[in-house]
Amino acid sequence: MAFLEIDRLHKRYGATEILKGIDLDLDQGGFLVLVGPSGCGKSTLLNTIAGLEQITGGEIRLEGRKINDLHPSRRDIAMVFQSYALYPTMSIKDNIGFGLEMRKVPKAEREAAIARVAKTLQIEHLLQRRPSQLSGGQRQRVAMGRALVRNPRLFLFDEPLSNLDAKLRVDMRTEIKRLHQQTGTTIVYVTHDQIEAMTLATKIAVLKDGKLQQVGTPAEIYNRPDNLFVADFMGSPSMNLMAGTVRASGNGAMIQLAQREGSIALQIPPSVTARDLPPEKKVIFGIRPEAITDIDGADRHASQLQTIEGRVDVIEPAGSDTYVVTQLGGKEVIARMRAEASLKVGDLVPFAFNLDKALLFDPETGYRL
């Protein structure tokens, strides 16, 4: 039995169905990230766990106990909001202590708890101030402090970093991860930022249109996406997806991809589990930019490496690496080469494909083959 269990959860607003039967669970101490494009229902899902929204069907259980009929205040769940939602007329100290006060915790105990949390988050010097006197990052810390101080069974984070600037966001991301490692709390975290999802999660759930697309560890989601949506959504720059056709060849089958002039043939990636690929079947060939490199930068341990000549259309140096754009299968393909690789636009250069990392998808169903 998992710590948090969500069972066939449905949520309807009038005629529109927001959540279409969600099944999810999370072990104690886990970090579950709900990720998806805006409007996919991830925030609604979080609100139903919090109890801020009623569900229309299914069940939510925490430590084996059904909680979906309990009032939010009685679920022993704390939440960090996107806007931080600090009480504007109270001092930081009162903000953090409000939840304890509502639960009738004696004053001395309360003070001790506030001091402890303030120390953990390094906001001791801010306790007497008002929220309006704090910077974005400080407010973020206070919001987390308010959740932490209650020592709840479950933490919910609703896009907590989306109001911060890029640098602070990265800092706070690390901070949240460290906090999770230190305290071993159980967290459900909503974001639309797939990098946040990858870096923080022990478990990721990708949502689209109120349906779970895939649930798994960050590595599973990244390396073996179940379908085209997950493949395209996770990763930046996103996965190269090229239309190709299966062709019979001497001792097996090959994938033929159209190039600007002529076409190329790639071996079937070892990841493909489908028994037989009938010749002439249309497929989508997916490979991440970092699996297409210059020859020197190729993974030495790759079991299946194939080199293909391609013309360089665009070069985007990113400092640590250089992104090279070429064309394959009628689409732009991005390769990640070493920064030292000397390239010129218009050159015909070899691209090394690490086929261990390549995937095939069925273009009709969108599922991985």
Place this chain on the structure above:
Amino acid sequence: MSVDAGSAAISARGPRIIIYGLLILFAVFYLLPLYVMLVTSLKPLSEIQSGNMLQLPQAPSFYAWEKAWGAACIGVTCEGLKGFFWNSIRMVVPAVTISTILGALNGYVLTKWKFRGHKLIFGLMLFGCFIPFQVVLVPMAQVLGRLGLASSTPGLVLVHIVYGLGFTTLFFRNFYVAFPDELVRAAMMDGAGFFRIFWRILLPASLPIIVVTVIYQFTNIWNDFLFGASFTSGDAAPMTVALNNLVSSSTGVKEYNVDMAAALIAALPTLLVYVVAGRYFVRGLMAGAVKG
């Protein structure tokens, strides 16, 4: 460049002088009646009768103020306005307090605890703002009679609360609409209930709109004449009604100085409320108006 800027400053000064001149002129024009009332109230009757209205009093005295407050005849009793002044206070304080609290609660419920039909309820309350006083006089009198509150201060308080509810609800609803829902949700997660959230989270942030509502309600209720004249009689009448009776019931010589002093006494409390809380008034109106 600098020459251009200089001449622009000079040419901008001309219109500014005209604008300020006109503003001062109009201010003087509108303050003139108040000035006349004030000087008249400080003059003895003989000086008033001698003619020049605008002249400063030669021998200023508070005789008229004292008489208006404590000895002027209203109807058959000659005890001045003081009894009626307290009547008004006894009416206005509970009426303003209760209608403001109820308005705040209504606004809170209509924005943060939405229920099926909340728009209709709010629409009907708004509609109540547009019902003219005169329309409700007869039914109101019947209701008060049935409740046993006719011709009493509590009855008048009830009338003003009912009538003010539409306005106070409107003020608070528009203010709370802009109040972030996430704060209410956060408080809920923290374990606060309906009244705790209202008392601890919303109310402390509501000072501007409370000031607006109090000024609006105080002014309206203090200055009301129609309800006061209709639903009270004799000693229970509020200040406005008494002032009318004082001015119209003088026998013999018309004591203009006493009339003026009485009118000024009647106007003082509202003036005081504006002076004390006025600077919040515009700010509060704006705060409610930006998102509404």
